[in-house]
Amino acid sequence: MKVVTFGEIMLRLSPASLERLVQAKALEVVYGGGEANVAVSLANYGHEAYFVTKLPKHEIGESALNELRRYGVNTSYIARGGERLGIYYLETGASLRPSKVIYDRSHSAISEAKPQDFDFKKIFKGASWFHWSGITPALSPQVAKILEAACIEAKAQGLKISVDLNYRKKLWSPEEAQKVMIPLMKYVDVCIGNEEDAEKVLGFKSGSNIEHGELNVEGYKNSFLAMRKQFGFKVIATTLRQSHSATHNTWSALILADDFYQSRKYEINPIVDRVGGGDSFSGGLIHGLLTTDYKNALEFAVAASALKHTISGDFNHASEEEVLALCGGDTSGRVQR
């Protein structure tokens, strides 16, 4: 299936192993960003995945593009030009020490992109699905407008649209977010995000009273039902992370589609790299919804994203076969010869 994602890819710079930034003499290069990560997941599962963005013409922009190409993402519709590639510095935590992200993403090529950089009529031809996250419209009012036009075109061509709400407080305030995001929700079929995200990004309040970090499944169900009522989403899903330490998390997910369903839980210990965990869930969920029923889709998505936590970098280098093996219940980690 042809799937299109639209957003920002950044240069990620992180010290080797578990060094702190103030100790680093070299920084490892990874390229990543919400929608790019989703595109890589989908390419790994055999889809024709397109990532759309704008990248500067120099070698750093070229390298970001090359990395996408390398893992099978179609980059034909990436515009070239603009000032710079956004950067984020990542310091990976361990045990009691949290990971830390420093953003240096202002003035990136994509944040200053113009409508004429993208021909969505052409881009969406033959496509089945369009995915974006709450980060994309937060990049700049300009990009928010481009995104809205893309949603309209996608709907016109009959694509399914999914959004990962993903609130980023460094990019905008809840008020700014809501002003932009609420009008976009009418194009969305599949919403990924929980009550907390929905509160900040959509101004949503369910009254179901879920404490942060608590696994009140009934509360989530009520909250999802209310979100569906208010915004008309066909599917709502979210991951549930219990964070015991920077190294050890419990991971599961919930979905509301035909009915409400809770996935199995995974103990992830140690975590190798949790950045991109949410995106790998979105990638897995889209693949699942395109190919199977909503329960299996959720199980695929949560297994895919559990695996992601054991893989370094933003991208989820896991095949459909590997995800299915984990879904199938083999968590023993025995050597595959």
Place this chain on the structure above:
Amino acid sequence: MKVVTFGEIMLRLSPASLERLVQAKALEVVYGGGEANVAVSLANYGHEAYFVTKLPKHEIGESALNELRRYGVNTSYIARGGERLGIYYLETGASLRPSKVIYDRSHSAISEAKPQDFDFKKIFKGASWFHWSGITPALSPQVAKILEAACIEAKAQGLKISVDLNYRKKLWSPEEAQKVMIPLMKYVDVCIGNEEDAEKVLGFKSGSNIEHGELNVEGYKNSFLAMRKQFGFKVIATTLRQSHSATHNTWSALILADDFYQSRKYEINPIVDRVGGGDSFSGGLIHGLLTTDYKNALEFAVAASALKHTISGDFNHASEEEVLALCGGDTSGRVQR
């Protein structure tokens, strides 16, 4: 004591730290193989350990030989010539993601070795023990024949013979294995392997009904007694691995000699490198059987192999003193100054 092992050593190529193979820009070089690993263990415990194989004449063959020499293995009887050194690619897993091995070992120098490459009469002179694994005869019918001749010579010179059954499905089918292996068992004094191995490699069925991964000690005992009856082994031993994840295993072992005995259990978390874990058990067991009683031998072997899981590479770089400290019960990991 002089101990001789015979088999294949391969070039192992693995990405740094926990990268996946598709992410790697460099591969770490390790040399290893069942019988070579056993020889290194024995050299570490102070024995005169010989490893016998055939290696190509070029620098890659030389490097494998050098690595053995470096860690005190006598390489005087390694034949030189042939096409290539076998390779295996290893991707180390973590948590829910299993380690993965890709073999590229066909057409190796040892698999195409000829009888005249080895003078076992000379090789075994003054030796006490001969060890090999089920991988050696699986390399090629030629090597199986060389091995049988070696066993006959070893018996003639009065050596003890141990085998690690080690079934490798990429090398042969159970039928092929049994045809070659069963006739070789009459030379074997010490058999390392459990009912599962015995079933595939020796066609053995105890009827004791042990579920995979379960610690049914009584069942194992019955199974060992039946194996002893059928094949005449003087000693039968096996490790028991409970695999909670790629990072966390519980490790213990069983032996049938004068009587049946179960070792203490070790929690290994995190595992640094579990490849060679079984070989380090064999190395520890041979050392133990050469120097102490069967119960202490088993405790030494299981502690040695528990330690191996915390050491990178195929070889067990642990001294007798370090193994004994662990046997003695200090699992606290306190800094040794």
Place this chain on the structure above:
Amino acid sequence: MKVVTFGEIMLRLSPASLERLVQAKALEVVYGGGEANVAVSLANYGHEAYFVTKLPKHEIGESALNELRRYGVNTSYIARGGERLGIYYLETGASLRPSKVIYDRSHSAISEAKPQDFDFKKIFKGASWFHWSGITPALSPQVAKILEAACIEAKAQGLKISVDLNYRKKLWSPEEAQKVMIPLMKYVDVCIGNEEDAEKVLGFKSGSNIEHGELNVEGYKNSFLAMRKQFGFKVIATTLRQSHSATHNTWSALILADDFYQSRKYEINPIVDRVGGGDSFSGGLIHGLLTTDYKNALEFAVAASALKHTISGDFNHASEEEVLALCGGDTSGRVQR
């Protein structure tokens, strides 16, 4: 506040990641030593921290000095000259395999320093605190004399003095230690160390009968009261380490000041680098005693040193803000964006 520490800094050489020393082809360079580590902690918390020692004039001595400067320690009173920089080789353990330290510190510049190398009258001008450990007087009788003179000068200028008892069996015997250390205790306001240390270094016996590794809080309290009585310390504190493995420790601390107080406990798993853990406790405690009450001081110190276990190298690269966040109870390790 101006704080002065006096002692030895060494070149630490350790294999990358979890390799054993016999496998290493390169060694990572870290500089560290008890009192230097304390000075770095204090510089991180915003104090004017001076480290006093003697370093050889060549590039290796220069590099040790540079590393201190880099992290904000004032190095103006470091004497230059002498033969060599002391070295310690560190092999980091994992799970059942303990870390291992090999010292090569004899004949270092500081151990052969002379009284005229340091002008403590000038060094202590305007300072509030002087810290040293039991390692400093163990370096040589000469250094013990220099230290005593420094203590006298510090008291004359009204500084608080703290000591970390820190017994090192490779440097001196209990008898030698007691002969030097007991007379120095009269200058000490704050003593860091437990009954065990006190027994070896001070010949102290409380009769409170604490088993090694046991958390007999009442016993500790009695022991601390007895130490206070015998030596006149105003404050006594110690850390409590429960070592489950080289990778997993439980960490807490005790203090006797106005009253007796036990800190909260931290599970540290995995440990990244536990060398310098005790020094980061001392650094945190001095900061705490300089800025808050004894209970908060202890909580700050134990949180600081828990964090240190997750940071590579001897130095504790953690800010006051990060330590306070952990004190405040957030142990979830969630990504800080």
Place this chain on the structure above:
Amino acid sequence: MKVVTFGEIMLRLSPASLERLVQAKALEVVYGGGEANVAVSLANYGHEAYFVTKLPKHEIGESALNELRRYGVNTSYIARGGERLGIYYLETGASLRPSKVIYDRSHSAISEAKPQDFDFKKIFKGASWFHWSGITPALSPQVAKILEAACIEAKAQGLKISVDLNYRKKLWSPEEAQKVMIPLMKYVDVCIGNEEDAEKVLGFKSGSNIEHGELNVEGYKNSFLAMRKQFGFKVIATTLRQSHSATHNTWSALILADDFYQSRKYEINPIVDRVGGGDSFSGGLIHGLLTTDYKNALEFAVAASALKHTISGDFNHASEEEVLALCGGDTSGRVQR
């Protein structure tokens, strides 16, 4: 323009910097092979470059494919399957010490490919050029047959065909080479190779008596004229390497097309990596012949390949703009800001 190349890509393993193979603890991973290298050059110059081969289905095969994709080569027609990826070990020389290559390429997937693995009718649709080297038919008689069928199809569809004669003595003898290669020459428009190659691969003898390494331009001209007469090539070109040491070469080239022409000379000192130098010449020449006259084509090709010697790996990571700047005469190496 669409250009197709067909051949083998191998995993290249080489020690870091200038280490010898017997010193290596890690090997750097590069993927390369004559025709793959040409395809990358052409992709860099903006062509639609296809590389056709067969790669095993596992991660190592995937990684070779990914590396091609990463640099813009179209991999849609690469067949998947077979046993292994060919390997070559490269030790880079310096000064008086030559570089050394150890091949481990037998039994590769491409050498055991079958006609049905490739649909050249489809592959050549819309293409302008087909390039291969003398290595391809040397891989196996099977591959030689596939190649002949491809040549016939290419001619039928009106493509230009170029060959780089490239004799490899480890793959076949001159007799074997000539038996296969001579009948293929009738399909060839552009022949890259000198009298020496032509003698071994085509059994050609001009009688013009050129001493090895000598720059007898008149002799080359006569030799080229004779080759044209005998084989009907429209264009003949060759590079001229004067090898002063492993680090310092003089590099130029000759062409016979409308007329005979000698390029300018480049001093290359130091050489960073000369593997792939000839392939980058072929890539540059094809680009030149597709876009400009034969003299400019030769100057582009020789400048491109001079640049390649300063770039690590098999691939020539140089843009058309960079090659043109060097062609234009700027050899000063001044920093480009």
Place this chain on the structure above:
Amino acid sequence: MKVVTFGEIMLRLSPASLERLVQAKALEVVYGGGEANVAVSLANYGHEAYFVTKLPKHEIGESALNELRRYGVNTSYIARGGERLGIYYLETGASLRPSKVIYDRSHSAISEAKPQDFDFKKIFKGASWFHWSGITPALSPQVAKILEAACIEAKAQGLKISVDLNYRKKLWSPEEAQKVMIPLMKYVDVCIGNEEDAEKVLGFKSGSNIEHGELNVEGYKNSFLAMRKQFGFKVIATTLRQSHSATHNTWSALILADDFYQSRKYEINPIVDRVGGGDSFSGGLIHGLLTTDYKNALEFAVAASALKHTISGDFNHASEEEVLALCGGDTSGRVQR
């Protein structure tokens, strides 16, 4: 002597060894910038060197500051705050392939600094010299104003002022440069730069007609005399680089002070890192002018900067003693034991 420099320090990111940016998987971290580099040189020669700039409060800003501190630069007057640290990507060339710099420095903290960030009255107290380059006022009109105020204060306190003209076409046009720079020249005692720089930055035309890259010493002398006449500089100096390739340069310098003088020439082959070469000349010249006569100052400066070309990173890690040894004529490179 106390010397103050004022300008920008950037994070420099470059691939290991001689890789191209599109090949890099990790980037080496160096911090550097014209005036910071000069400050490090002066600290190495024993001066009290201050570097003044503004750095963001996060860990990347902290790391830049730490690197200056590490090498002995006083950082007390560095303001903290602002958005980001400027970045430049550096690809090191070899032989025919030039080095390449990609700037990503817009919106840096220093470029958006405000007058109140710096108290130059306090900063210059007790100082002898103030150095800046043409890059500083090019950062923003704001910074140009701060610089002018600093020059006025420096003159008021009797400091010598030196400028390195250093035209950067990515930062401003000649017209913009001249508008800002010409009025600043009245404060300058020592001007570093040649006719070319003077033309772009100062609109200067001598009519002496020097061809680029040519060593027309008489022409330079006339040009310097004219510059002195027009701008009133007490000393004018420039380096002369003959660039044979990215790896091999000839390096010398000229000065006009009491009289005109040409330094000895150095062959630099290979160049390890030529970035910062000009800054190390400025640092050497300031040191020379502060401590000796103008001829020896020039010889010191040119030897210092020749050495810099053999040292990686922006900073010149060479001691006064090492520079003097080279000045003294020992270019043999014999091992110093």
Place this chain on the structure above:
Amino acid sequence: MKVVTFGEIMLRLSPASLERLVQAKALEVVYGGGEANVAVSLANYGHEAYFVTKLPKHEIGESALNELRRYGVNTSYIARGGERLGIYYLETGASLRPSKVIYDRSHSAISEAKPQDFDFKKIFKGASWFHWSGITPALSPQVAKILEAACIEAKAQGLKISVDLNYRKKLWSPEEAQKVMIPLMKYVDVCIGNEEDAEKVLGFKSGSNIEHGELNVEGYKNSFLAMRKQFGFKVIATTLRQSHSATHNTWSALILADDFYQSRKYEINPIVDRVGGGDSFSGGLIHGLLTTDYKNALEFAVAASALKHTISGDFNHASEEEVLALCGGDTSGRVQR
């Protein structure tokens, strides 16, 4: 042939590539020392080479021993015990910047060895040659005595003895050297060293007036004749190094045996690592004198040591075949496939 060498092996620590020591964050580990290096060369040429020394019992001592074993040196007679392994820090120079060595070798195990550590009667059994250098007796008076006893035993068993005069000013003064060395010369058959060495170590003055660095061959001949007359050496040889820069040397050698002979000259550019260059000459010369005539021996030795300059580390990893290829005149550095 069995050859024995006796002396010190040290841990060499050097920054990666061309960094300076003050920049290093990791140090590469190499083991080397004059006589150890000679032993490795001889093992590479197929001799049974023994290196005799004393090494501490810990892992660092073990690693030095392992490295010798790895490259085929017999380590059976290495004594174990003592305090520490000597260290030298090496900073590799480039172009105008010389390499720099910092020694930290005092108090090493070998320097404090005792006569009973070595049983030279047994060690020399069946040996043909004994080699040592002027460094060995400089280690301590104790070692000088052990060496003298070894020389007496070697002569008694009929071995040839060679010495490399090798004056080290950090270890002793000329006066001390002469007092120890002159009496040892009566045991020496082959003396390696030039007039300069001979002057410092042996107090020799030929009056032939050779300027340092000059290639006055007639002068060398006269000087050698005088040395032969005074000390009775059968063979005298020396290398001649013309040091154009740290990167570029011209290398040749002279010998006086049956007659006087000068070798061919080699241009070495770039030098990869010149440490051990002299030792590789000694190793080549001993091999040559054991297997061929003195002229061919000299050519072999000078070619071997020219090659060494292109190989990193102290050891000369070059085979007899490779040395002979260079002797045979192939200096073109063409790739060996």
